[in-house]
Amino acid sequence: MNKWFLRLASLFVVIGLLAGCGAGEEDQTGSNNSNMQPDTNESVDGELSEDEVRITISKDNQSEYIAEEEIEIEEGAILMDVLQENFYVKTGEDGQFITSIERVPAEEDEKKAWLFEVNGETANVGAAEYELSQGDEVSFDYRAWE
Structure with missing residues (x-):
């Protein structure tokens, strides 16, 4: 009986150690690290960085939002190229x-584009x-064109 108790206790200790080691790895990756400094390219309070554009995709006069991305661009970037690379x-x-x-999809018979x-x-x-241009805010909306 003592052997079974000792084995069971050992098993719980090993499981506890493994669980503790796994939780420590999360902090090392920075997911919960409050000492990390923000990336200079990230927007603050919804403002764009100098080299970003914001593209918003919506439907029916923006009544339904589908996607929104803040995208870093190079000077002279063409909208269609940036759109195809990110959506x-x-x-x-x-x-x-x-x-x-x-x-x-656009529906010509419904006169939506x-x-x-x-x-x-x-x-x-x-x-x-x-x-x-850097800082542009682009909005694509799927709606009636008449």
Whole structure:
């Protein structure tokens, strides 16, 4: 009887040590480390870093948000390229017109399409021609175009 008790107690000690060692690894990765300094490229209070743009994807005049990303860009970046690198995007055969973003397809029979604005203003050119500037806020909205 004592042998079984000793073995059982030893097993609990080993399990306790393993569980304790596993919890210590989490702190070393920085997930709960309050001493870490923020990355200089991260936004603070919703503001963009100097080399970022914010792209928001929504539906029906922004009544339903699908995705939003703050993306670091290089000078001269084209909106369509940045969009395709960071979201699931399909275009027409010529690559000029967006037919789907994040698996939400444009529906010509419903007269709905993907429309976009940059800094609150409708762009004069398509996404494949629009050159982004650092700090731009781009909003793609799936809505009726009439």
